[in-house]
Amino acid sequence: MDRAFDLLLPVPDDARARLYAAMRHATIGGGKRLRPLLVCAACDLFAVSRDAALRVATAIECIHVYSLIHDDLPAMDDDDLRRGKPTVHKAYDEATAILAGDALHALAFEILADAATHADPFVRAELCLELASASGPAGMAGGQMMDLVAGGTAMDLATVTRLQQLKTGALIGFCLEAGAIMGRVPQEGRTRLRGYARNVGLAFQIVDDLIDVEGSAEQAGKAVGKDAAAGKATFVSNLGVDRAREQARMLVDQAVEYLHEHGPEADLLREIARYIVNRDR
Numbered sequence: 001m002d003r004a005f006d007l008l009l010p011v012p013d014d015a016r017a018r019l020y021a022a023m024r025h026a027t028i029g030g031g032k033r034l035r036p037l038l039v040c041a042a043c044d045l046f047a048v049s050r051d052a053a054l055r056v057a058t059a060i061e062c063i064h065v066y067s068l069i070h071d072d073l074p075a076m077d078d079d080d081l082r083r084g085k086p087t088v089h090k091a092y093d094e095a096t097a098i099l100a101g102d103a104l105h106a107l108a109f110e111i112l113a114d115a116a117t118h119a120d121p122f123v124r125a126e127l128c129l130e131l132a133s134a135s136g137p138a139g140m141a142g143g144q145m146m147d148l149v150a151g152g153t154a155m156d157l158a159t160v161t162r163l164q165q166l167k168t169g170a171l172i173g174f175c176l177e178a179g180a181i182m183g184r185v186p187q188e189g190r191t192r193l194r195g196y197a198r199n200v201g202l203a204f205q206i207v208d209d210l211i212d213v214e215g216s217a218e219q220a221g222k223a224v225g226k227d228a229a230a231g232k233a234t235f236v237s238n239l240g241v242d243r244a245r246e247q248a249r250m251l252v253d254q255a256v257e258y259l260h261e262h263g264p265e266a267d268l269l270r271e272i273a274r275y276i277v278n279r280d281r
Contacts, residue, residue: 001036002028004058008107022092022100026065030083032281034204034272035060035175041268042179042193055117056127056178062108063135064171067144069101076148077226105135118182126181134174143167147232155233161202164235168208169201192258196269199255204276206248209234211280213241252277 005027011020036057043053072079072087073094080090089097111117112127133139143166150163176197180190212226213236236244255273259266 001031001033001058001061004054005061008058018092018096019099019103022088022096023103025085025091026069026082026088026100027061027104030085031061031065032279033061034276035064035171037272038172038175038200038269039178041266041272042176043182044268045179045193045262045265046183046185047265048179048182052118052182053179055111055114056182059108059111059117059127059131060171060175060178062104062111063131063140066101066104066108067135067140069097069104071144073097076144079226120184123181123184127178130174130177130181134170134177139166139170140168143170150232153233155238157235157238160233160235160238164202164205165198168205169198172201172204173197192261196255196258196273199251199258200273200276203248203251203255203273206235206244206251207277207279209236210241210244210248212236248277 005024009020009024009027011017011024036054039057039060040050040053043050043056068082069088071077072082073089079087081087085091087097088100092100108131109128112131113124115121115124117127118124135141137145143163146163147167155163173194176193177190180193212234235247239247252273256270259269
């Protein structure tokens with residue numbers, strides 16, 4: 001990913017230099033790269049070339065990073081630290097951060113629409129459609145809106161689950177969907193991959209909630225303890241630490257079971273699921 005963004009974002013010798021520098025600050029160095037890894041792992045199931053998979057992986061990372069830049073702004077989560085370094089609006093300024101996020105959002109679809117991603121224009125169109133759906137009001141942006149209005153509001157487990165399925169799960173779902181699209185798998189053949197994505201997405205968020213309660217800023221690379229301070233309902237506040245951790249393990253076990261029809265080509269997806277429940281950042 002670092003190499004891809006280094007090639008995509010050379011700093012021009014003109015008035016746009018600050019924008020490109022901010023985009024590079026956000027995209028290069030740091031982060032788990034979980035979503036790109038999921039794309040590549042899903043593409044492995046269908047023998048999609050690694051070069052093509054990496055293009056889709058770069059597009060999803062563009063969307064993810066843009067969302068982090070905007071989430072960190074004072075108008076939203078107001079964070080100073082991301083991936084172990086200053087957030088973009090702290091390293092540069094708020095206006096530059098907004099533009100950097102906007103530009104990365106546009107870059108994602110530019111990458112997907114390019115013929116280099118896939119020779120079939122219908123495949124490229126479906127990738128764009130699915131990513132737009134996953135990142136818009138019916139996906140990530142909708143979940144973020146729910147999160148913004150949730151502070152200090154009592155939410156039951158079903159509501160928290162719905163919020164996180166949109167905010168976090170929709171983009172993770174796209175990662176698996178993208179592999180099936182690139183492999184030209186019909187809609188009816190994607191059910192198990194969607195089940196894997198749903199469970200992994202929820203397990204990921206539960207562990208995020210646990211890290212916010214039990215982790216350190218040094219390990220996490222971002223501020224912790226913010227959910228409780230803001231009075232936000234989470235999986236941990238609804239279930240407690242022990243039940244939340246057990247729920248995450250159960251979800252991961254079920255996610256791995258969804259892959260039982262696949263052989264060694266699904267090993268990376270299995271390992272990703274197990275990593276998610278054991279991570280500390």
